[in-house]
Amino acid sequence: MEEKNIILTGDRPTGRLHLGHYVGSLNRRVQLQNSGKYDEIYILIADDQALTDNADNPRKIRDNIVNVVLDYLSVGIDPAKTTICVQSGLPALHALTFYYMNLVTTARLSRNPTVKSEIQMRGFAEEGLPTGFFIYPVSQAADITAFNANVVPVGEDQLPMLEQAREIVEKFNRIYGETLVLPTAMIPENEMQRRLPGVDGKAKMSKSLGNCIYLSDDSKTIKKQVNGKMYTDPTHLQISDPGHTEGNVVFTYLDALCNDDLFAEYLPEYANLEEMKEHYRRGGLGDGTCKKFLINVLEETLSPIRANRAKWEADIDSVYDIIKTGTQKAEETTNETLAKVRKAMKINYFDDRSIVNEWNELLKQARQ
Numbered sequence: 403m404e405e406k407n408i409i410l411t412g413d414r415p416t417g418r419l420h421l422g423h424y425v426g427s428l429n430r431r432v433q434l435q436n437s438g439k440y441d442e443i444y445i446l447i448a449d450d451q452a453l454t455d456n457a458d459n460p461r462k463i464r465d466n467i468v469n470v471v472l473d474y475l476s477v478g479i480d481p482a483k484t485t486i487c488v489q490s491g492l493p494a495l496h497a498l499t500f501y502y503m504n505l506v507t508t509a510r511l512s513r514n515p516t517v518k519s520e521i522q523m524r525g526f527a528e529e530g531l532p533t534g535f536f537i538y539p540v541s542q543a544a545d546i547t548a549f550n551a552n553v554v555p556v557g558e559d560q561l562p563m564l565e566q567a568r569e570i571v572e573k574f575n576r577i578y579g580e581t582l583v584l585p586t587a588m589i590p591e592n593e594m595q596r597r598l599p600g601v602d603g604k605a606k607m608s609k610s611l612g613n614c615i616y617l618s619d620d621s622k623t624i625k626k627q628v629n630g631k632m633y634t635d636p637t638h639l640q641i642s643d644p645g646h647t648e649g650n651v652v653f654t655y656l657d658a659l660c661n662d663d664l665f666a667e668y669l670p671e672y673a674n675l676e677e678m679k680e681h682y683r684r685g686g687l688g689d690g691t692c693k694k695f696l697i698n699v700l701e702e703t704l705s706p707i708r709a710n711r712a713k714w715e716a717d718i719d720s721v722y723d724i725i726k727t728g729t730q731k732a733e734e735t736t737n738e739t740l741a742k743v744r745k746a747m748k749i750n751y752f753d754d755r756s757i758v759n760e761w762n763e764l765l766k767q768a769r770q
């Protein structure tokens with residue numbers, strides 16, 4: 403098999419993307435896109451996967467496709483370099499899922515730790531578990547293999563999906579012959595970037611907790627989230643008190659976002675974050691000053707994104723064309739993989755008439 407470097411990533415279109423997505427994954431996708439090291443890059447808007455736990459609310463998925471694409475375009479995903487495509491427009495993925503399901507036991511699916519905790523979170527343990535949700539790791543293996551992706555940049559919570567995809571690939575290739583590319587997960591190197599906490603210090607940004615900073619938030623909303631909700635150090639009561647920077651959300655965000663140039667511009671008392679942290683720990687640096695600096699850092703990060711978004715929002719026709727063209731290109735790629743898979747399984751009956759000879763031969767032997 404020819405060795406190409408192909409990236410696939412994906413998101414469920416269930417809401418606008420936030421700063422946690424940016425720091426943990428979007429920013430890196432843009433860097434990978436611009437590195438010039440990859441032959442093909444795809445981003446899949448996994449609307450079918452999103453339906454596995456939103457069957458009663460297709461409207462939510464339909465509405466958020468545009469939000470997610472706008473978020474991609476505004477952070478710098480360039481449709482000339484990255485193909486953005488929509489899962490429901492790629493029927494080959496469904497067919498692959500159906501074949502791969504035979505290579506995975508229900509016992510194996512039940513052990514997937516990410517799916518296990520999602521089942522708890524969604525209350526499916528009591529209400530009943532939709533079969534489609536239970537098997538979505540198989541459909542994700544179809545996504546990955548259909549694009550021949552060898553590199554899949556994901557967060558840590560997706561490692562069990564990659565493990566299952568690899569098992570499916572190995573089993574398929576063992577039974578039907580070397581056909582599918584074995585994918586590898588690429589997870590963020592930087593500990594801080596693996597998971598940005600919510601502004602309230604809870605482990606995850608989530609819409610229902612109201613602790614997100616969205617990429618599309620305006621300056622006023624950002625100020626409100628930081629000044630009104632951001633968790634600092636509860637033992638740091640007076641400015642003169644020594645403070646803790648560990649577990650202090652203001653510093654966690656600064657760790658993830660700031661650089662020395664931003665100090666020169668907005669807080670020249672310090673050369674870098676280390677100096678600022680030392681002062682905070684010693685005592686004498688107030689939370690107000692820290693938050694004000696963070697707001698400037700957030701503005702620096704988010705205002706160009708916001709400006710890009712406004713441009714794209716004014717031209718939704720082009721946004722539509724981008725994902726339509728992307729989906730058409732992806733359809734070709736994924737159909738090719740499906741054809742290869744059917745051929746390897748020898749179920750490609752209608753590619754040619756060779757099976758007529760086979761059947762004639764079989765019947766002749768039976769008559770003898």
Ligand code: TRP
Nearest residue numbers: 410411412413414448451542545
């Ligand atoms: N399950 C992924 C998530 O929730 C989204 C996804 C769907 C995906 N298909 C994919 C990620 C393929 C990587 C590759 O984030």
